[in-house]
Amino acid sequence: MRPVSRAPAKPDQPKPQGLLRSSAIYSALTLVSRFMGLARDLVITAKLGGAGNIAADAYYTALTFPNLFRRMFAEGAFAAAFVPDYSRRMAADGKEAADAFAADALATMAALTVAITVICQLAMPWIMRVYSYGFLSNPAKFKLAVILTQITMPYLPAVVIASLFSGVLQARGRFIVYGLYPTLLNLVMLIAVLPQKDPTRAAYAASVGVIIAGVSQAAVCWWGAHHTGARIHPKHLRLTPEIRVLLRRMVPGVIASSATQLNLFISAMLASQVAGMRVWLNIAERFYQLPLSLVGVAIGVALLPRLSTALQKKDHDDAVGAMDQAVVFGLALCLPAAAALMAMPGYLVEGLFSRGAFTPKDAASSAALLFHYGWGLPAFVLIKILQPAFFARGDTRRPMNYSLISVAVNIGLGVSLFFTIGFPGIAAATATASWITVIQMVVRLWRDDIWRPSARASGKIVRVSLACLALGVALAVASHFRPLLEAPLAGFHFAKEITVMLVVAAGGALYPALLFAFGGVTPAEARAALKRRRGEAGPVASGLP
DSSP, X not given: OOOOOOOOOOTTSOOOOOHHHHHHHHHHHHHHHHHHHHHHHHHHHHHHOSTTOHHHHHHHHHHHHHHHHIIIIIIIIHHHHHHHHHHHHHHHTOHHHHHHHHHHHHHHHHHHHHHHHHHHHHHHHHHHHHHTGGGGGOHHHHHHXXXXXXXXXXXXXXXXXXXXXXXXXXXXTOOHHHHHTTHHHHHHHHHHHTTOOSHHHHHHHHHHHHHHHHHHHHHHHHHHHHHTTOOOOOOSOOOXXXXXXXXXXXXXXXXXXXXXXXXXXXXHHHHTTSXXXXXXXXXXXXXXXXXXXXXXXXXXXXXXXXXXXXXHTTOHHXXXXXXXXXXXXXXXHHHHHHHHHHHXXXXXXXXXXXXXXXXXXXXXXXXXXXXXXXXXXXXXXXXXXXXXXXXXXXXXXXHHHHHHHHHHHXXXXXXXXXXXXXXXXXXXXXXXXXXXXXXXXXXXXXHTTSOOOOHHHHHHHHHHHHHHHHHHHHHHHHHHXXXXXXXXXXXXXXXXXXXHHHHHHHHHHHHHHHHXXXXXXXXXXXXXXXXXXXXXXXXOTTSOO
């Protein structure tokens, strides 16, 4: 029998990569960014403090808006609408036609976001009365929050421009610049804050750093896209039929991809009533955003083009196999983090952040929020993994509807829990609302026969969960015996920080052994998942590598 020859890949199509390999590239670079973010927050919290300083609440209020926009656009929402269209045009009509479409999209989005920025800056005193109504009792805090948020608002057009060029990189299978450019925000803000001594001056410096970082991110993403051969030069604003379709798809996509962020935004609104709570929320967010970005966002970023390609070829088995693979490995990577956040939240926050103006009381309050975000983390990750199954089919309305339901649940439950069990109820409401979104998505995918986890995948999910339960017990025991662990390092300046890092490292070393022992993932599967897919790879019959 003669070997079957394969046609060479079209020059306008990026070379395919393994799903987990693409995710690993993005995750490794995101890890750099998150560690930079941790260093940034360690410095900022030490300088600004928690409940005792108005500059801290005002700064974290100002930071909420650029963070919301970055996660709405840069981490999936804009890409969900733009990348499939750009990829289809690149495959069907060539790179020049795709770049012309991108140029029109860039002009439209830049004009739209500049207009939104100007309107928000002018209306910020009234917006802040709604978003931070708890600040009204402290005029100095309210005024500072308004000014700092007006300073950070121009980050919106900058991050949207960066998102468009990073979407081009994603569609062309280039993940290095795409994963690296968020690091600039942490680096610039760290440089801006380090020399400052006064908390208010540090808050102003960090806010200005947000703008500088946004411009730098847009420039780096443009350079990266240009380096791949993309020639995107907007000449004038044109609302072409293609752009109108993009905007119609983008609006529900933005809402759908931002359910978790909108819930956190609502939580921050309630938090304005408690002095220091926005600081506590930000610290808790720093812990769960690391696994969310490393796992959920990374796999979602790699999964969307993979599913789009499979659907374009009408390869249902490959699409289902990719979903099985993404869900199993997503849970295998995020559940141990969830176990750690629930088993030792106080140990983590107090050990790393309690210094300077950030008191042990602030750490304990942040830990109370972190515990609830811990059991919500798998839902946050699954939302990012399940959404591409809808987006790849051009369906942004169903995820949007699920997100709106989630937001409604979060508002009702958040208010009721806030006035019954206190501020930790805000985090519990967000976690509950996210799990409701996951349940709705799974039910719809099952009913429409888009994705049903195979028996093998379901079995692995159970075994992964058991391994993580064992890990959580071990970490809880380590947290309980913290004084004994710190005793050998008594007298060292960074004893508590070193002990925390050693416990985390020990948990990281223990988990693979537990995972392999329970049969969640075998070493052969882990190696196969990171290999490049060669040529036009066939369907993944088992649903796993």
